[in-house]
Amino acid sequence: MKTSDFYYDLPEELIAQDPLEDRSSSRMLVLNKVTGEWEHRVFKDIIDYLNPGDCLVINDTKVIPARLIGVKPDTGAKIEVLLLKRKEKDVWEALVRPGRKLRPGAKVSFGEGLLTGEILEIAEEGNRLIKFHYDGIFEEILDQLGQMPLPPYIKHQLKERERYNTVYAVHEGSAAAPTAGLHFTPELLEQIEKKGIDIARITLHVGLGTFRPVKADEIQDHHMHSEYYEISEEAAQKVNATKERGGRVICVGTTSCRTVESAADENGRLKACSGWTEIFIYPGYKFKILDGLITNFHLPESTLVMLVSALAGREHILAAYEEAVKERYRFFSFGDAMYIGTTPNQTNVGSSQESEKSK
Template sequence: MKVDLFDFHLPEELIAQVPLKNRTDSRLMVLDKETGDIKHEVFKNITEYLREGDCLVLNDTKVLPARLFGVKKDTGAKIEVLLLKQLEGDQWETLVKPAKRVKEGTEIDFGEGLLTAVCTGTSDHGGRILDFKYEGIFYEVLDQLGEMPLPPYIKEQLDDRDRYQTVFAREPGSAAAPTAGLHFTEALLDEIKDKGVHVTFITLHVGLGTFRPVSVDDVLEHDMHSEFYMVSEGTAKLLNKVRNNGGRIITVGTTSTRTLETIASANDGQFVEGSGWTNIFIYPGYQFKAIDGMITNFHLPKSTLIMLVSALASRENILHAYKTAVEDEYRFFSFGDAMFII
């Protein structure tokens, strides 16, 4: 299966650079995954497409202010560091710029000594392993010194960094936001619950691999990145109950989808408590075991994410929907509009 089959033309001006003032004012394309029929809506009206007994599954990961700016202790040269993944203790896998200046043993100073790090090794794709030293609580120091790691296609500065967090974010660990969740407010979630829809949470810490382009010609040759997930006992029991009662399981975002499909695939379609690393790669031909529908944003051409939604609604239906979205000037990517595949 060729990667080029998932390409489409996207005018650059449709890439949303800033979030809307009101989260629920985004446009919503409702796509029938069987027929390909399309309806145009506003996100605040999504409750009209949910039914009593359904379950909405959201990712409660919290984006770290993971971009740090420091200097080499010996030369004063400027170094930019992006935290990717916590390893053991205070060791992190990172990306650094310029990488050639950071070798094993290099010491970096952040915030005039508030935080320091030493390079202890290298990782895949030119990454560096850094061991951090600090006083107090690491996440509090990071919150003081770090900046939000916005995706590479966003060129504008973010005035309010909370707009790159969901309103339900609570588990620190992501290098990027689960952006389908950005459209929700507490008031909208209350409205959804009042309709008799269950709302529950999983955690998947989003890595920057989600933005890494597919560099091979054949889908089957792509090496999928790994991300850490957690599903609680309460969520697993609720999902099994909803399924047994005939309710629909609707995930918010590809991250929630990949988490539930990982769990269900390993447990004969059942949901169980668990945590671990997933590198599940979903593309057309995949048989879904966990979900009935998904709320998601519009994704990059030839990305693993557009392959995932194509597995759910067919490549033909997705490419037609994307063509329609371009013609109707929907806003794309992280701060863009949403699609409900049902």
């Protein structure tokens, strides 16, 4: 299967540049993963697609202000550092620009020396391992000096830093937001719980690997970067109890999906655990846990378009995206939402193979 099979044409003006004032007022395209039929709704209507006894899985990671602007003390050259993942207490893997100026041994100063970094070595794909030196608490210094690492397709300045975090973000460590969760408000989550839907909180710290372009012609040749996740005993029990009683597990975002699918055994039971995942989900994958997915609209030829195609079938997804373009939906991180699944009164159909048969 070729990467080009997942291309669609997107006018640049449909890329959302700013979050909506009311998080839950974005539009939502509802796609039936079995029939490929769609309807147009507003995101707060998501509650109509959830049954009592279902389980909503949310990723409670928090984006850190991971973008640092510094200088080389010896030359004054401007340096940009984007923190990707913590390797040890004060050692981070980071994306640096311009890379040619930062060989092992080079030093960078941030905030007039409030924070300094030393390049230890060159990591995979030209990233750097940086050891930081400072007085005080690293997180407080980062909060003072760092900027939110918005994707390159967002050109506008973010007025409020917390708008690039979900309302339930707790555990700091992400370089990018789990953007499907940005649509939820505390009030909507409360309504969902009152309806009898369980909410299971898991953590996956989002790296940039998920969003890197697929450079391989054949998708099977693409390698995913690893991301750290944690699943508590409480979250695992909620998901397993839902499956046992015949409820549906609806994941909020591809990060939640990848987490539960990484930690599921072959019998479809979720394990409480932590670790690193490189799972790559594309058509042909048989889902072990997930029944439905709340997500945003993703970049053409991205691993995320491939993931949603595994759930609903490539033709159904590309047709739905074509409809979203025609109807002028807002795309990507601050854009509108999709719900991909079965309607509440349908029996659950769990595998991508069955989706393919319905075409």
